[in-house]
Structure formats: C-alpha cells, structure tokens
Amino acid sequence: MIDAGAMRKGPWMPEEDEILLEYVRHHGPRDWSAIRSKGLLPRTGKSCRLRWVNKLKPDLKTGCKFSPEEERIVIELQAKFGNKWARIATYLPGRTDNDVKNFWSTRQKRLARTLQVAAPLPPPPPPCKALRPLIGSSEPAAKAPVFEDFVTFQNPTVINTASSDQISLCRPNPLTPFSQVIPTPQLPDLVRENLPILKRKPSLHELRPKTELQIQEPPLDLHLLPANSNPIPFFAEENFTGLPGHEFRQEIRGDEDFLATPDGFFDDFPVDMFDLIEPLPPPTSPNW
DNA sequence: AAACGGATCAACCGCGGTCCG
DNA sequence: ACGGACCGCGGTTGATCCGTT
Structure with missing residues (x-):
C-alpha cells in the first residue's frame, strides 16, 4: 500500500488510481474522506473525489475534443x-x-x-448611435449615418434573453456555434435601445479580405427573444434601406471603404470573430 | 532542430452549502 | 442554535503538448 502518512499532492500514480477505483467499487463514490482516514491513500477526500469525477468515472469522454x-x-x-x-x-x-x-x-x-488583434481602436463613438435610425425609426433611411461599426451576424440571428441579467446572441447553426453573454442589468430594454449586434471592425491591416466581396443576400434577420415569448422581429431587412443595396459601407479612421458579404467577408476571419460582440456600454442619455 | 507561444488538461485552492453531533 | 466536518463548485495555476516560426 502507498504510504498514507504524508499527504500527497500533484499528479496521480496508476497505483493510486487503482486503489481509488477499488474503493469506489466497494463503497461507491462517496465518503471520500474515509479513503484517507482508513489509510488507503495519502490524499484528501477532495482530491480523491476530483480524481474520480474527472478521470476515473466510467464513460468519460477523455481526450476527445468537444464536438x-x-x-x-x-x-x-x-x-x-x-x-x-x-x-x-x-x-x-x-x-x-x-x-x-x-x-x-x-x-x-x-x-x-x-x-486584441482586431483592436486596438480608439474609444468607440456614442454606442450604436449609427444604428439607431435603423431600428423602428421614422427617420428617413437616406439619413442613416455611415456605419462606424459593422454587423457581424449572418441570418438568422437570435438574441436570447435567458435570464434577467444577461442575454446571449446565438446563431442557431450547430456547425458554427457562437454566442456572447452580455451581462447587464438593463436588459432587455437596453438591447432594444442599444442593439448589441455591432462589433468593432478589426483593423484592416490585420484582417484584410483577399478580395473585394459582394453582398449576396440580405444581411440580417434579427429577432429578440424575451425569456418567455415568441420571437419579436425588431431589426428587419427592410430597415437596412439606408445602405445602398445590401452593401455595408463603412469608413473607419483612414481605412478605405470596405465592402463585405456576411458570408464571404467573415470567411476571411478567424471563426471566433463571430464570438466577439462589444460589451454594451453604460446606457447614455439618447439625444437622438 | 530549436525556440517560442498558444492550447489543453489536470489538479489545487478557497468558498459556500449541507449535514450531523 | 451552534460549530465542525465534509462535499461540491467555480476560479486559478502549472505542466505538458503541439503547432509555428
């Protein structure tokens, strides 16, 4: 038997695993501290439990990546x-x-x-202000300001207000999962007011598309899902009429104009780019 | 081939909750 | 009701692996 005198820490030895397994076979996965008190292993009950739960329990998918x-x-x-x-x-x-x-x-x-790669950009302008006219506003579309940021989501995108203090943005395509929790106590109203579908544009010298890309389809079909209600479309395609065609044209501090498609454009980015959503800034008193 | 840096994994720590004497 | 022991969980860290330069 292994010396149970001094408490052992660190990586487990195969002999220790065997003793632990033997213990669980006879006593079940409980009374972890008994393993030490009975002098079976020089490990704390916590350590034994952890080892069992994380490594020794049957049917664990150890060493295989998340699907x-x-x-x-x-x-x-x-x-x-x-x-x-x-x-x-x-x-x-x-x-x-x-x-x-x-x-x-x-x-x-x-x-x-x-x-960090995509940043650093100077402090953002008044958040999401540019989009405001696009959200249920009667302001003429032609006056929609040039985007400071850009829409990142391919349609359909869902905002899921799963709890009172956070929301998630999800693209319900299991092959390209992404979402970002945006903790904020002001939701969901804040979501409506400051639509968090923008994210900062990566600096072009870092993430420049290989070629100019054309928009191939309407860019967005966004729904707000309050915790217990049906989807409420609140950012529909027609609201984009402020943009010429379906183009996103943006001007960011000296960068040239930039055309992109929701698909092709993002294909040039790391997959995780889709995970990035600017945290919502504190609500500012809207003067628009 | 070596160095480096990021990704992954295993294990520990601290804290809070529960149970029991 | 109280205090100690134990358990479970989440956060963190350190070691190792692996790909890139």
Missing part, C-alpha cells in the same frame, strides 16, 4: 445558466464540469486574443 454540437450546447447553456459548469455538464454525457470549464476558458482566451 460542434457539444460546443453549441455549452454556449447556449452558458448563456442560460452562467458559469454553472456542473449544471451544464449534466447536459453533456461524458463531460465533467472541469471539461466544460476548460473548454469555456480556452474559448474566452481565444476570444480575448482575437479582440
């Missing part, structure tokens, strides 16, 4: 439950809370890095 479907589920559930990894993991057979947590953290890091 697109699993990613989609995590993203949706994270938007719904927040960082409740254990709860989310219950929806994913063979995955542990640690798996989900690691997956999410990796994703967030990638996100942050992509943001």
